Amino acid sequence: MRPADRVLARECAVALSFDGATQAVMMASPVALEDFALGFALSEEIVASPDQITAIERVEHNTGIEMRMWLAAPVGARLAARRRAMVGPVGCGLCGLDSLAAAERPLPPLPACGLRVTRAEIVRAMSDMRAVQTLHSQTGGTHAAGFWTPGKGLGTLREDIGRHIALDKLIGARARAGADLSGGIVVMSSRLSIELVQKAVLARAPILAAVSAPTARAVATADAAGLTLVAWARGERCEVYTHPHRIAGTTGGRDAV
Template identity: 45%
Template sequence: MPGSRQAPRRAWRGGNWQDGDRALPEEVAVAFTYDGTAHAVMMATPDDLRDFAIGFSLTEGILTHADEVEVLEIVPLPTGIDLRFWLQPGRGEALAARRRRMAGPVGCGMCGLETLAQVQRAVPEVGPGVALSPEEIEAALASLPPAQALNTETHAVHAAAFWHPRRGLVALREDVGRHNALDKLAGALAARSLPAAEGLVMVTSRISVELVQKAAMLGAPMLAGISAPTTLALEVAEAAGITVMGICRRDGFEIFTRPHRVLEAAPA
């Protein structure tokens, strides 16, 4: 399915009525089914679904590596899309250990958790990663808007992207849900065997706790967002060793945790 669709609308602009069409993002129910058992349903933009399938499974701890999937089928249904996984032997037991059923609206990546303890699930501590100068971080952030094709068309979706200090912007994914966009990015990086530890992950949203948790599962040492982080997100980021930057705008950015990865000046 395409990521957007034209919808008729009547607009009041400049003191006049204008009839025409506007591109709007698609939003459908996407189900995750593992070894024949339903696991989760997310509302998402129905493109880059293979990346979404693998990325969600990695950031949620269902998979530890993409090659643990024997078969992945993307099955369109009248009510949505079913991502059907058949996992290698042994992964089903790991999945059963952290079972969760949820219907996740685009604004929340944690709706439907079975216990309060799952909100603050343990995440791994990231490695040392890279160190970037303010100029490099600004260059990374400036590369986002021109690459956001779906948002340019619809003005209604989030993006998650990965910037490498030697290769520039190497991957970007978009979705109506900010956490879905990050999952799609995770899948894209896994497909290309690109370690998140080698660069900067960026999101066009506030930095909420589930984004920090997913970044930690990716091993991403640096996470930047155009809006502010939440206090719980910072607590988790500090524990995981992640450098969080927020309020990333044209005039600069603010560092909230682990500032040692941001150099005082560009390297000679």
């Protein structure tokens, strides 16, 4: 055996605080944390729009990084009334919720949209994502979430050691640009679990596609919310689990294309 150099993925504790009180502590990749902070605030429905956050400040500590957010007065008052403490490890976006009911919060149905894509476009979107996963290429240990639109390709991509944090970063990046996830495909390098579906729906994504398997609860949640869920998108094939009308050439139910 010969010694070899290998780049390892970095992770650190990231505390997300609102109006001086910590809301969550996550282990995350220490990049694009402003996007993460905003995306988390939107995904957790702490704010409804970026302008409800008056300032975001990054503060370095010996033990990690704190992302401090300051809220407009009415929003801050509402959060104080429902505050919860939440500490989550890398693999889970639902750890630390203060009630079982909060894990399956009601989601608004997605608005009707005219987006319709082909199997070839899904294949291209996944391929485009893989081609620009810089952190993964260096370390082999991170996930990615990207936004792909027909005719434009991959517009935004964010990476992190946690799949749900990668999606929060994508949501935050789009929100900072004055946009959501409607009008295109959200592509991910992970399995599909319920928290990813919840985040995608709240960000108004009509299609969520990933390289690995969905969970049963993710499928049920996507179906109820009107989200098209595409899994096992590898090579030239993928499986459509819900709302196949947005994928040309598919029919009802789970459909391998």
